Amino acid sequence: MNKLPNCSQAVISKDKIESYLLNFDHREGKSKAMFFSKFGYPLANSPEFCAALRELACESIVVQVEERLPFGTRITTEGPLRTPDARNPRIRMGWFFDRDNPENLPRLIAVIPTRSK
Template sequence: MTPSQVPIAWLIDNQKISGYLLNIEHPHGASKAKYLMRFGFRPESPDALASALVEHALKNLPGLEVVPPGGSPKIVFEGVVAAPDGRDMPLRTVWKRRAPFEMRFVTAVPLTR
């Protein structure tokens, strides 16, 4: 098995999806929720977004490792997500490697460049 074929566990906290990314009432997540909902993602279907986020990372492997000053390394993936409404949605996702074959979701932001 080559390194690219090694299974990776992609971990996403449900609260990140339901309580933040798809919550138009959240003080920091509202703009992200509005963006995601314009493409057909819905609060009542958080698994659809979680699956799309993992698919996004897999399609854009290996990603770019970024080490912020004084912070821990993150892996950034940029590309499009197949949205529920059929359009390609530009997105940047950020993940943190927790173990050699385990990635934890940090956040997603609209990709505007």
């Protein structure tokens, strides 16, 4: 598997973006908010950030597939995130396919900045 299945219909929670990934007040998300804001994604740009994550869902490459029995499958993808400042840092995204999800849609569960190579 090279690409994320059903990527064009990926489920990306507005709450995960605004309350965690771009939230400077979140204890665990603060470092991610600092990272993404450096590239032009402050909280005010959350719709653009969501669109860039959705775009990357279909462009990124699958780097790991893990069966999480009995719950479903976790797929990790990696690629460059399109950013307003055009520096496009590489990130990893974790996606989960719930076993009881008849549409088989990926749900975003993690976004992690990676080290540049």
